[in-house]
Amino acid sequence: MKKRPFKTGKPTKLTKKTVQERINAKMKPPTVLEAPKHKTVQPLSLLKKHKKNYYLGNSPKKWPLPTAIILVSLLSIILFIPTLIVLTFGNGAEKEATSQEKEPEKSVELESSPFSVAVMRSNLEKVESVPLETYVAGVVASEMPANFEMEALKAQALAARTYIVNYKLHGDITEEADVTDTVQHQVYKGETELKEIFGDEYKEKMNKIKEAVNATKGEVLTYKKEPITPAFFSTSNGYTENSEDYWKEELPYLRSVKSHWDEGTPKFLDQETYSIEQVGQALSTNLPADKALAIEISRTDGKRVAELTINGEAFTGREVREKLKLRSSDFTIEQKDDHLVFTTKGYGHGIGMSQYGANGMAKEGKTYKDIVNHYYKGVEISTVTDTAPALVAK
Known part of the structure; x- marks a missing residue:
């Protein structure tokens, strides 16, 4: 075994002290080391709870309480101010819009009249x-x-x-x-x-x-x-009526024309059901209720009933409409036992x-x-x- 070379020269105090300490240590009787009472062995789960965080460099400093309060306050203000602005100005705009809607509407004035x-x-x-x-x-x-x-x-x-x-x-x-x-x-x-x-x-x-x-x-x-x-x-039945087909007078400007825009409107179709006795009373005629009635209908250019022949008696479409209070003189009739069902198209004279x-x-x-x-x-x-x-x- 090779001897380590020693530097020549006067040894330092640190070297002497260290060697002396080693000699004293060898001469002292061995001591029994006891674990500190506060460092008892704990379960792994508890050790994890008390595990300390270690940082590279210096450990983080704790913020003083006043500084923490100031920072929290500033953060709250930063988050709250935009919401406050939106609510404040939003409500103002809404109130302004509401106030505009509530402004009284001006009445339109009619033009002057000659009589x-x-x-x-x-x-x-x-x-x-x-x-x-x-x-x-x-x-x-x-x-x-x-x-x-x-x-x-x-x-x-x-x-x-x-x-x-x-x-x-x-x-x-x-x-x-x-x-x-x-x-x-x-x-x-x-x-x-x-x-x-x-x-x-x-x-x-x-x-x-x-x-x-x-x-x-x-x-x-x-x-x-x-x-x-x-x-x-x-409402029309899809056509208008020639004036003479409902009234007596023929007027050249009141001619039958197509009017398809009425189809599907609220008053285009209607249905009324009367007993045969009620129809007979309205038309001032006797109608048998125990057998099928003979019904014949002729129509105008406007597709309305020109004449209705029922049980041998003739009536104009206008008569039937007015006496039975039907919506229109364009109607069909269906007999169901002792009742008659009238289905009309349109509303009015046409x-x-x-x-x-x-x-x-x-x-x-x-x-x-x-x-x-x-x-x-x-x-x-x-x-x-x-x-x-x-x-x-x-």
Whole structure:
């Protein structure tokens, strides 16, 4: 064994001390080492719980409590402020939008009228003088649904104005009134009645109707420079009727035309069932209820019943419709034991302009002029001043 070389020179104090300590250690009796009481052996699971984390370098310092509070506060503010801004300004915008929606809607004013209409108010039993354009608006609101298309409402306004101008020129007018407010002439309702009918939607609906009336101000339909009888009704059976097929008078501008827009509308189809005895009483004839009835039907150009022959007796389609209160004179009859089932198409007499048909045309982009020229043949749009100067002069 090779001896390690020792450096020559005076040994340092550290070297002497170290050697002496080793010699003393050899001379001391061995001591028994006892495990510290606080370092008892513990189960592995407990050791894991008390396992310390060791870090490279210095162990992390604990944050002082005030600093931690400040940092948490800053973090909360950073997260909370955007939410606060959105809520604050969002609510403000919402309130602003709400306040804008709640602004009262301005009422549309009707244009001036050249004359007034004396209307017999049936419920009040008195005559009311109503400016022409106000009267027209009241008729449109009463005769056609306000939710119809604007062009359909314009067509209705034109028909209503034409009717009253024609009636004031050629109608059977009493000393007290020009017309009544019932279906005898045209249905008319005033402001108080319409407010009850329309409720909260009164202003909105009347504004729409007034716009339609103003858009046709002073206009009337004429045939050979004379105002026409602008018949109208709710719903066709797919065709309109020649005037002479329901009324007695033949009018050249009230011809049967196709009106497919009515199909599928709310009043297109209906069904009524009566006992044979009820039908016999309504038609003032005796009908046997214990056997099959002989029924024959002929039809008009408008596909409505021209004549019904039942058990050998003949009736016009109009008679049957009116006496049985059917919606239309286009009907079929089916016998079921001692009952008769009447299935009708359309609603109304069928002459002139179909209101649901007009609305269907408007939905397709047709104008009110297109509508009236479809349902009234050979007519022109004129003015009250040119057509009825005598009425305007009054």
